Amino acid sequence: MKITGAEALLESLRREGVDVIFGYPGGAVIPVYDMIYQKDFPHILTRHEQGAVHAAAGYARSTGKPGVCLATSGPGATNLVTGLATAYMDSVPVIAFTGQVSTTMLGRDSFQEADITGITMPITKHNYLVKKVSDLPRIIKEAFHIATTGRPGPVLIDLPKDVSVGHLNYSYPKTVNLPGYKPNYEGNAKQIKAASAALAAANRPLIYAGGGVISSGAEQELLRLAEKTQIPVTTTLMGLTAFPSNHPLFLGMLGMHGTAAANYAVTNCDLLLAIGARFDDRVTGDINAFAPHAQIIHLDIDPAEIGKNVRVDIPIVGDIKNIISALLPQLSPGRYEEWLETVERWKKQYPLAYQPQEGTIMPQAVIEELCALTKGDAIICTEVGQHQMWTAQYYQFTRPRSLITSGGLGTMGFGFPAAIGAQVGNPDRLVIDLAGDGSIQMNIQELATIASYQLPVKIIILNNGYLGMVRQWQELFFEKRYSQVALTNPDFTKLAEAYGIKAYTAEKPEELRELLQAVLEHQGPALLNCLVHPEVNVLPMVPPNGPIDQMLGVGET
Amino acid sequence: MKHTLAMLVVNQPGVMTRIAGLYSRRGYNIESIAVGQTEDPKISRITLVVETENEAELEQITKQLYKLIDVIKINDITKDDAVERELALIKVSATSANRAQILQIVEIFRAKIIDVSLDALIIEVTGTQDKVEAMIALIKPFGLKELVRTGKIAMVRSAVQS
Ligand SMILES: Cc1ncc(C[n+]2csc(CCOP(=O)(O)OP(=O)(O)O)c2C)c(N)n1
Ligand SMILES: [Mg+2]
Numbered sequence: 001m002k003i004t005g006a007e008a009l010l011e012s013l014r015r016e017g018v019d020v021i022f023g024y025p026g027g028a029v030i031p032v033y034d035m036i037y038q039k040d041f042p043h044i045l046t047r048h049e050q051g052a053v054h055a056a057a058g059y060a061r062s063t064g065k066p067g068v069c070l071a072t073s074g075p076g077a078t079n080l081v082t083g084l085a086t087a088y089m090d091s092v093p094v095i096a097f098t099g100q101v102s103t104t105m106l107g108r109d110s111f112q113e114a115d116i117t118g119i120t121m122p123i124t125k126h127n128y129l130v131k132k133v134s135d136l137p138r139i140i141k142e143a144f145h146i147a148t149t150g151r152p153g154p155v156l157i158d159l160p161k162d163v164s165v166g167h168l169n170y171s172y173p174k175t176v177n178l179p180g181y182k183p184n185y186e187g188n189a190k191q192i193k194a195a196s197a198a199l200a201a202a203n204r205p206l207i208y209a210g211g212g213v214i215s216s217g218a219e220q221e222l223l224r225l226a227e228k229t230q231i232p233v234t235t236t237l238m239g240l241t242a243f244p245s246n247h248p249l250f251l252g253m254l255g256m257h258g259t260a261a262a263n264y265a266v267t268n269c270d271l272l273l274a275i276g277a278r279f280d281d282r283v284t285g286d287i288n289a290f291a292p293h294a295q296i297i298h299l300d301i302d303p304a305e306i307g308k309n310v311r312v313d314i315p316i317v318g319d320i321k322n323i324i325s326a327l328l329p330q331l332s333p334g335r336y337e338e339w340l341e342t343v344e345r346w347k348k349q350y351p352l353a354y355q356p357q358e359g360t361i362m363p364q365a366v367i368e369e370l371c372a373l374t375k376g377d378a379i380i381c382t383e384v385g386q387h388q389m390w391t392a393q394y395y396q397f398t399r400p401r402s403l404i405t406s407g408g409l410g411t412m413g414f415g416f417p418a419a420i421g422a423q424v425g426n427p428d429r430l431v432i433d434l435a436g437d438g439s440i441q442m443n444i445q446e447l448a449t450i451a452s453y454q455l456p457v458k459i460i461i462l463n464n465g466y467l468g469m470v471r472q473w474q475e476l477f478f479e480k481r482y483s484q485v486a487l488t489n490p491d492f493t494k495l496a497e498a499y500g501i502k503a504y505t506a507e508k509p510e511e512l513r514e515l516l517q518a519v520l521e522h523q524g525p526a527l528l529n530c531l532v533h534p535e536v537n538v539l540p541m542v543p544p545n546g547p548i549d550q551m552l553g554v555g556e557t
Numbered sequence: 558m559k560h561t562l563a564m565l566v567v568n569q570p571g572v573m574t575r576i577a578g579l580y581s582r583r584g585y586n587i588e589s590i591a592v593g594q595t596e597d598p599k600i601s602r603i604t605l606v607v608e609t610e611n612e613a614e615l616e617q618i619t620k621q622l623y624k625l626i627d628v629i630k631i632n633d634i635t636k637d638d639a640v641e642r643e644l645a646l647i648k649v650s651a652t653s654a655n656r657a658q659i660l661q662i663v664e665i666f667r668a669k670i671i672d673v674s675l676d677a678l679i680i681e682v683t684g685t686q687d688k689v690e691a692m693i694a695l696i697k698p699f700g701l702k703e704l705v706r707t708g709k710i711a712m713v714r715s716a717v718q719s
Contacts, residue, residue, distance in 0.1 A: 121571075121574065179567065180627050180629040181626045302624070
């Protein structure tokens with residue numbers, strides 16, 4: 001039986017188990033939207049295509065399943081760019097469909113034509129321009145395979161209008177044939193043996209875990225590895241939730257705003273076991289002073305990450321879960337007591353801390369309070385800035401995939417739409433966007449989305465009246481020349497109310513808990529505007545490109 | 558150092574753009590790139606000559622290239638026993654006074670004259686890059702008007718059976 005490209009698209013999505021599309025219509029995708037209408041395919045209409053792609057990513061990051069978004073050609077497609085780059089940097093499986101002008105009109109600067117495959121080449125794992133409708137099922141099959149296997153990442157499929165209205169004999173392929181794409185999942189046995197020998201010989205080993213642990217679903221394996229060997233664990237921003245925040249072996253996040261204990265441990269360890277982490281500059285600081293005494297073992301699914309930023313002594317390429325599982329039986333219980341004592345002393349001596357100030361809400365206190373009220377069990381999405389770092393520092397995560405944040409690209413405006421996707425994917429969980437007053441305004445239009453679908457997303461704004469993180473840099477490194485960082489904000493409460501969303505403003509420390517509770521307990525969407533101290537800095541802080549054991553805000557060793 | 562990479566890629570539109578884009582994005586330089594179909598029309602062969610600072614850089618760029626879905630195989634054949642060829646077309650000013658001299662050079666290089674006009678000749682030369690470069694150097698003094706080069710293509714020799 002012949003069906004149209006648009007119908008084939010939805011049928012293929014159904015077979016891939018897709019239960020929702022985040023999207024926004026327009027001329028080039030009207031045939032697809034017509035089919036969505038006819039088939040009653042679940043669809044969330046965002047108010048901006050950037051909202052749709054971040055929502056798809058929030059869905060994917062929180063559920064582990066691929067997220068799907070749809071936009072029209074030209075401006076619809078280009079509005080996806082930031083979201084695709086964000087997903088690419090954090091290895092998130094997103095499948096983006098874009099409309100395109102008809103194949104006969106391609107290359108003529110037709111109305112709403114943009115070369116989106118050309119534009120997104122460097123920010124997608126792969127992309128396709130479908131030229132023949134009969135290719136569509138194969139391309140969708142490949143796209144899902146590529147997005148979700150190996151090191152995950154976004155894939156874009158550009159659909160010319162004549163492809164969506166054209167007819168084909170539909171059958172969905174069972175397998176893919178991609179001769180150039182063969183991710184390696186099993187770690188090399190010899191290398192695994194070498195790693196276990198190195199661990200046995202080490203005196204001061206440290207696990208440095210990244211987002212790859214979560215992509216691989218290896219949280220349990222990591223926990224077993226750490227507990228069996230008694231090796232302390234630090235994670236990157238993306239690695240948070242891969243290991244329980246309240247575990248005695250956990251040192252907190254490392255890097256620019258890492259804990260003193262984590263950063264000292266890196267500088268002093270004699271063996272660094274990097275697991276699904278990529279030695280980003282926000283982690284390493286001065287790369288030459290990073291883990292200077294350590295032998296480095298690096299586990300990663302992506303061979304290109306090995307040796308990219310640091311020299312690695314024992315690389316093991318493969319799926320993290322498989323590698324740790326193979327490594328575990330070869331390891332003996334740890335005998336690193338002395339090292340653990342040292343690390344413990346750092347933890348006690350240099351805990352995360354801040355000075356409460358009379359009469360004003362401290363931003364860190366909001367997160368501590370929130371953590372206590374939610375018992376560390378909520379899905380926390382963040383925007384980008386100081387509030388993001390405080391969330392990473394002070395929220396004690398208890399469950400994997402519960403921190404949804406833009407780590408690699410650092411995209412303001414990500415958190416709120418990501419929370420929409422996370423809520424759609426986890427209807428029974430409490431989903432919170434922890435926002436800055438600057439960032440929330442980057443995709444504020446999505447208030448209409450949560451209002452119209454009555455998605456019970458909670459927005460908590462740490463309103464410091466500043467682009468706080470930039471202000472912090474200007475304070476510390478530009479002699480307080482506050483250039484273009486003071487914000488004249490709308491009344492966020494009134495704004496939310498205009499959308500029909502319950503909203504409160506917290507001004508005094510004594511009302512914080514009660515208002516937080518009111519927002520969290522509200523059945524539908526709700527917003528809390530917390531007026532916090534305007535000039536608090538995120539500490540500790542490693543000055544850019546400095547060695548990570550030299551932090552502002554940490555006393556003498 | 559210069560490296561010659563022989564790559565097999567899926568013959569898809571855009572594959573050259575992906576490779577060239579990857580190079581410029583990661584800050585590497587391509588010296589030459591030549592592409593064409595292989596015996597299997599679904600697969601193309603790309604011969605890439607790249608300049609890299611050290612082995613680590615070459616390794617990194619090779620791994621990045623492998624990440625492209627359409628890249629099937631990459632061989633560094635710099636040190637292999639391979640036959641290499643490049644073709645160049647050279648347009649040179651030629652007067653009745655120096656024409657004979659030019660023809661002599663063409664002869665020595667076993668090149669060919671493929672077009673003749675009143676004041677110019679077009680020479681076709683094939684050979685290793687060294688040979689092509691030597692030819693160009695000798696022709697230059699006569700007045701080089703235009704030059705096109707294909708970039709190097711290469712093929713590893715089969716092992717001799719005993
Ligand atoms: C899209 C985008 N533009 C600019 C930046 C640069 N930037 C990083 S943090 C920041 C300030 C964010 O302000 P706010 O959301 O109020 O958070 P705060 O730091 O005050 O908590 C800016 C402008 C960015 N990360 N993303
Ligand atoms: Mg702010």
